[in-house]
Amino acid sequence: MSTASETATALITPDVESLQRASKVIDSIALPAEGIAVQDPATGETIAHVPDADVETALAAVGKADAAGATWARTTLRQRADLLHAWYDKLVAHSEDLAHLISREMGKPLSEARGEVKYGTDFVRWYAEEAVRPAGSFRESPDGGANILTRRSPVGLAVLITPWNFPLAMATRKIAPAIAAGCPAVIKPATLTPLTTYYAIQLAVEAGVPDELVQVITTSNSGAFSEAVLNDPRVRKVSFTGSTLVGRKLLQLASRNVLRSSMELGGNAPLIVFNDADLQRAIEGTFAAKLRNGGQSCIGANRIYVQDGVAEEFVAGLTERFSQVPVGSGLGQGTALGALIDDRAVAQMQSFTRNAVELGADLLTGGQAYDSQGHFFAPTVLDRVPEEADVAKSEIFGPIAAIQRFSSEAEAISRANATEFGLAGYVFTENLDRALNVADHLQTGIVGINQGVPSNAAAPFGGIKQSGLGREGSAEGLEEYQSIRFYNVARRATT
Numbered sequence: 205m206s207t208a209s210e211t212a213t214a215l216i217t218p219d220v221e222s223l224q225r226a227s228k229v230i231d232s233i234a235l236p237a238e239g240i241a242v243q244d245p246a247t248g249e250t251i252a253h254v255p256d257a258d259v260e261t262a263l264a265a266v267g268k269a270d271a272a273g274a275t276w277a278r279t280t281l282r283q284r285a286d287l288l289h290a291w292y293d294k295l296v297a298h299s300e301d302l303a304h305l306i307s308r309e310m311g312k313p314l315s316e317a318r319g320e321v322k323y324g325t326d327f328v329r330w331y332a333e334e335a336v337r338p339a340g341s342f343r344e345s346p347d348g349g350a351n352i353l354t355r356r357s358p359v360g361l362a363v364l365i366t367p368w369n370f371p372l373a374m375a376t377r378k379i380a381p382a383i384a385a386g387c388p389a390v391i392k393p394a395t396l397t398p399l400t401t402y403y404a405i406q407l408a409v410e411a412g413v414p415d416e417l418v419q420v421i422t423t424s425n426s427g428a429f430s431e432a433v434l435n436d437p438r439v440r441k442v443s444f445t446g447s448t449l450v451g452r453k454l455l456q457l458a459s460r461n462v463l464r465s466s467m468e469l470g471g472n473a474p475l476i477v478f479n480d481a482d483l484q485r486a487i488e489g490t491f492a493a494k495l496r497n498g499g500q501s502c503i504g505a506n507r508i509y510v511q512d513g514v515a516e517e518f519v520a521g522l523t524e525r526f527s528q529v530p531v532g533s534g535l536g537q538g539t540a541l542g543a544l545i546d547d548r549a550v551a552q553m554q555s556f557t558r559n560a561v562e563l564g565a566d567l568l569t570g571g572q573a574y575d576s577q578g579h580f581f582a583p584t585v586l587d588r589v590p591e592e593a594d595v596a597k598s599e600i601f602g603p604i605a606a607i608q609r610f611s612s613e614a615e616a617i618s619r620a621n622a623t624e625f626g627l628a629g630y631v632f633t634e635n636l637d638r639a640l641n642v643a644d645h646l647q648t649g650i651v652g653i654n655q656g657v658p659s660n661a662a663a664p665f666g667g668i669k670q671s672g673l674g675r676e677g678s679a680e681g682l683e684e685y686q687s688i689r690f691y692n693v694a695r696r697a698t699t
């Protein structure tokens with residue numbers, strides 16, 4: 205058993221050819237020589253600079269997008285669909301480039317970056333298909349005196365703010381429905397991982413998306429950016445993915461001009477394993493729900509509740525899986541856990557581990573940072589985590605599986621719901637009745653039943669409680685960029 209203060213050293217090093225491929229992609233993006241430095245989290249090395257836009261530049265971008273949007277709103281549905289298909293084809297043709305770029309700037313293993321490219325590009329294909337679906341309706345008033353025609357119009361200029369953990373998918377999940385609905389956009393990616401957005405938009409323009417329709421802004425002063433752009437009367441919509449803390453601030457700013465607001469915020473997902481689960485499936489599902497993206501996922505399993513009857517076997521199985529995970533550069537051969545995004549994340553994992561152990565949790569594997577310029581932390585299993593431990597109360601956002609035990613279904617549900625968040629939850633049981641009952645009672649927007657990766661382009665992704673407002677993906681994701689209007693057409697009395 206390890207202690208929380210130990211450091212480990214053996215890390216997988218990057219593959220030279222993969223590094224070269226990533227550098228080639230970065231060289232192909234139109235970027236300045238100076239500005240905000242972008243670092244490789246696996247090495248700490250600066251790999252590029254992106255513009256550090258001031259407020260005037262951001263407002264000029266709003267102006268350009270607004271001008272392009274006037275024409276775009278008049279395009280036919282088929283024209284929008286065709287352009288999205290063309291962008292999708294471009295992204296697919298460059299999927300290896302995108303995967304190498306994502307891995308280099310964000311740190312995830314290349315295999316997972318490939319998964320993100322598939323997931324992220326699928327939103328573009330989905331909204332290419334969804335763009336032409338009939339959206340209006342024809343209804344009759346209850347008294348028979350009128351016909352009601354409903355139609356959907358583009359909501360208007362959308363400001364899109366994305367986090368660093370899925371640099372492609374978080375961008376395409378917003379940009380594709382905006383384009384499909386007929387909206388121009390200004391997107392502000394996280395400064396930790398801005399390169400993928402610049403590259404994806406460059407490919408969009410190559411595919412024929414009008415040059416100024418989607419503006420990318422990077423800035424070191426995101427507070428000044430949102431103050432200014434959300435107060436600009438040309439902006440009609442804000443869509444944000446990130447922490448609940450920042451989401452609350454943006455909702456306040458959005459209230460001034462009463463902007464349509466979509467908020468994909470933080471999570472604290474419960475994962476419940478019942479005595480009647482298929483244990484192997486539960487271990488694999490938990491492994492995926494916890495370690496995918498290094499645990500840096502808003503739907504990552506945060507509080508793992510295991511029923512007493514299977515707890516020993518489950519914990520032993522999960523610990524064995526965690527202790528065998530190869531850690532290192534995302535561009536290294538065979539890496540399954542890459543670097544965390546920055547040194548603060550590593551310090552946070554150390555603090556979670558230390559605090560839990562001090563309060564009585566058992567550290568079964570991991571618990572160590574690595575002696576490296578990169579930001580690595582070993583896959584960690586903590587068992588018998590007390591409810592008052594920080595790791596049981598906070599969004600972990602890292603590779604720590606924090607296990608608690610329970611005895612009854614009612615207890616599991618009540619403990620799972622004891623949080624202000626409500627994004628995702630997971631249930632493992634072979635009993636259909638129990639699965640559906642627990643899913644019905646979980647206060648989350650998403651429930652994974654016997655599986656750890658529930659999200660895809662067809663699913664209406666989003667949270668309840670303080671995990672957010674609105675949905676992304678699916679037909680509902682398009683509605684976020686549309687205003688419903690109706691015409692009341694008087695009917696003549698018939699004889």
Ligand code: NAD
Nearest residue numbers: 366367368393394426427430446447450468469470471502
């Ligand atoms: P964050 O809230 O710190 O930052 C997200 C984005 O907001 C970044 O682009 C950042 O630059 C920007 N930002 C920060 N302050 C701002 C301000 N005042 N005005 C405008 N923009 C501002 O979050 P993060 O650390 O990048 O991402 C992790 C968080 O995101 C976690 O809480 C995670 O759960 C959440 N997340 C949620 C989803 C979801 O779909 N619900 C998906 C991914 C991540």
